[in-house]
Amino acid sequence: MAKTDTDSTSGATPGSEPGSEPGAESGTRPESGTRPESGTRPESGTRPESGTHPESGTHPETGSGSGAEAGTESESGTATATSRHTGNDHGFGVAGSKLSTAPSDESGQAVPGSFGGVRRPGLAGRLSWLGRETVGWVRWFWRQLTSMRVALMLLFLLSLAAIPGSLVPQTNVDAVKAEAFKKTHQAVTPLYEKLQMFDVYSSVWFSAIYILLFISLIGCIVPRSWQFVGQLRGRPPVAPRRLDRLPAYTTWRTEADPGQALSAAHALLKRKRFRVDPAPEGGDAVAAEKGYLRETGNLAFHIALIVMLIAFAVGQLWKSEGGKLIVEGDGFSNTLTQYDDFKSGSLFDDDDLDPFGFSLDGFDADYERTGPEKATPRTFRAHVTYWKGADGKPKKSSIEVNEPLEADGSKVYLIGHGYAPVVTIKDGQGDVVYDKDAVAFLPQDGKNLTSSGVVKVPDYRDKNGEKDQLGLQGFFMPTYVPGSGQMASQFPALDNPALFLTAFHGSLGIDGGTPQNVYKLDTSRMKQFKDGQGGKFKQMLTPGKTMTLPNGAGTVKFEGVRTWASFQVTHQPGNGFALGGAATAVAGLAGSLFIQRRRVWVRAVRAEDGRTVIEMAGLGRSESAKLPEELGDLAFALQSHAPPAAEGESAEDSAEEPAEESAEGAAKEPAAVPAQGHAGDPADEPADTDHPVDPSEGARA
Template identity: 40%
Template sequence: MTVVEDRPATAETPPPRRGNPLWALLRNSWRQLTSMRTALILLFLLAVAAVPGSIFPQRSVNRENVAEYFTANPELAPVLDRFFAFDVYASPWFAAIYLLLFTSLIGCVLPRLRDHIRALTTVPPDAPKRLERLPHHVGGERRPEDPAAAVAEIAKLLRRRRFRTRLRETPEGWTVSAEKGFLKETGNLLFHVAMLAVLVGVGFGQWYGWHGNRLLVEGTDQGFCNIVTQHDESVLGPRVDAGDLPDFCLRLTEFDATFQTTGVPKSFRATVDVSEDGGKRYRPETFTVNDPLRLDGANVYLLGQGYAPVLRYTDRFGAQQTKPVPFLPTDGMLTSEGVVQFPDVNIDPATGKRDPALQMGFEGVFLPTGGTDGSAVSQFPAENNPVLYLAAYRGDLGLDTGRPGSVYALDRDRIADGDLKKVSGERPYVLRPGEKWTLDDGTTLEFVGTRRFATISIRHDPTQGVMLAGAVLGLAGLMLSLSVHRRRVWFRVLPADPEAAGGSVVEAGGLPRTDYSGFGEEFAALTRHIKEGKS
């Protein structure tokens, strides 16, 4: 036994080098981050992190729903807001998971892509010396051809079955190495690249995309142009300015809806006049729920529909104002609630002054098909028996204060303070189309009729093509990864015993590179066909 003395370091024997601990920490952290296990964990965390976005209302989708949640949960909502529960997809923790997953996928894909390219350019290895040790083996098959002709025929048959083959001559005879199934790893890489494409699409779509919602009432006098101030709600990406929005205008000319006997919607169709030159020329277009209106720079989607009662108010001086006012549906039968406000009425023609205490507001319920029992619930979503239940309020509506408020509800604080007083009695007044209501001061309100309205969403996502390509690549890669199996086969062709009048002896072995239960049958069929000389 040799004994090695532990000598102190000298000039001839320098001390052993120690690795940099910081560099080792960074290297190990990178390896952990780019491992497949970490990528799967981050993908799972991203899915879990997106769950609050479907539970709590999001400011980027509907700010009014967020405000209602704060009103209903005054103690819980501020706590949740600190953790970005109402801005999940813009939160730092969601962005951190997103970026870590993006980095992990890049770290997974690049080395595997390098290895896959190397495998594609590397010839199949030579046959092992002892083929009988492989999981699948056939030996002693005799062929009448000499070894060179037999090995050429074997290689030809393998190439017809799309095997990559390599012939080698050895001192004993010939070998054929064949490999197949590289598309499995190609599918894996395609799937990972597709995930990267989707992540890139989502990120850049948030930066350079925008969307807005608008409730559009039927009629040429209710037009809409695509500017931020005319959107009911709008969200612009960080890289988008208000001036970047495409220039077009819409007018809802007709809205058709059909329903089943149970009241379930059957079809919606909106017909609009579209102008993309600043309102100079209009052209008719039609779109439905699953068939959006595609314009240059934006798509218009049909989200919902409802009714807008048309009301005409005549004040004490005989001046009239007519308004179509959307009432928002509250159930599947389109029982709808809404508010009609007339702030610019009862103006003295002698002085031209308006008394704020004489402003009028009406709130109530509209039923497309009213029942015979007098209940304020619609029986069917189509307009078979329209009924309007209204309550009248007179006073200061609070529209001149500059405070934001809902156009679908009266200010309850003003009603509580007495600034708005109810003047219609305890029970709501019932109106049908064409009927008129005379109030206590001689003013009248007439139910002229109804118009339809459509709720539309205008969206622009510059990465839709990237997302579509990512989805297609991901599906194709997943199918390749699940259906293709990598395997190798080898054939050794040796000269037959000279006493057997020439010929050759063929030995074969096979090895599945991945879990493939059907390889045994494939190997048996392959060797049988080669023995019989079939392609």
């Protein structure tokens, strides 16, 4: 049917019948019955009201598509102009509504840059959008956290965060040094305390980095582990169609049957510990792969990392650590009340303490006496008797630096040693109130062991029988040199021990039950004894000497010196797993770095001349200069089962011709290894029959 092409200036409308007068109104139906006002088309050239355009392509009478041919829109674009000017999509129908990007109350509003997509009106729509948005952000955060880039960043941050722990004294390592640092650097101490610089490894920010790194590694390692498992279970891929395009390749001709050659190749590769996928029935190639231990190393390395992380976490949560100072002759039982200081993990329970104990029998200490390293310790050895359990049999042992005593999962480390003067004190009534007890004095210098300490006597009576309390404060020097002008020891060994004491009486401040430091004397409520001239009473004692207190207050006798040693008892479960994980990680990493994964294919096909063409090719999963050499060795070994054929004519022709002609024709045969690896026609290229083919020459890298 011919389409009416109406000029836009003629006044005819697209819906008019053919042959109608130009002046007729286009909106009038020829038959009876007029179109409603909303559907009437205005006269040509006038702009219709919005929504008055009739449906496109519908005939006024029948409603069929014939009107689309006779009543097609003219080039004037009246309907198009109507849609464009009125801003609606009725001119495009359903397609126009889909192309529109304007927000609609019915379909919802798209939020740019969000994970929730279109946000539909109403409370349910908003809640649904909020849920999708939350899930989208969580997924994005998880993808970022478990990426290798973020894991490396967190590992770098963890190494940076550990630097303050090495520069600033840590309270849990050496409380004395930490206190000394605070007194020396009073300006920065408040800031350091707020930043938890004295407890770096248990701080909130260090723990946050550690936990994020833990989660990142777990999320990164677990998917990779499954990937490695899949690679381990995989079979060698089938042989490519063009083996000569591989980086290592060799070929030769043989009189052996193709099936026999493939069977020999299968057995050879098996013997060389390749994973072999035999040729399928009717197939012409054998596929083999070697170096799966590389993937095993990868898998072992990643699993070992997870084991190490879990072991470290278990060790921190259930660990216990305590210190104890033991004077020679005294003992220790592994109960909470026996510790001088104790700390544990958040999940530790008192019942987790291992049942054991030990006593200090003696202590050996040797020092360098001459040279630039004078007073440097050479030997620190504590002799102990230990037992396990309540009914355990006592055993002798020794503890040295870095050689701890192991008992039921706990380790006892030797931390330090010092001296404990032994004194006997009598009160004003002549009664012994302190009977040859050893008092540990703490070293004030780390080299010559000049030490300070106190003696507290709560049950004491003066010369009148009145109850009082006595306190002694003093310094001990293992090697005192008179006339040196220094109140300090000159050597850490007991060469000339001396004890300097001053005495106080009054209230020790212990009756109220307030805990006190046993190594310090609170003199705020005490008075110092005075000598005959009214000065402060003090005296130097050597072993065996006695000091008489003023006004008949009693006597103090220096009986001798014992040694003491400080020990650290640690219990950290998971150390064995951490050590095993570290060893496995190192072994797996070495395997993944040094083991080369490579593939080898052997193809044997019957050529047109009746001989068998054998092709061997290799491909390394990583760069390896040994692959061509290995392929040459395999080819040489395979030739014992499929030897290269004599370079001559085909086997059928050589059976009919004399041997001389066969030898002459052999000079015209091609070489066993074509230049491009193709099994060429024997008549195409010259050959050298005087030199047998070495298959390794055909393997190229």
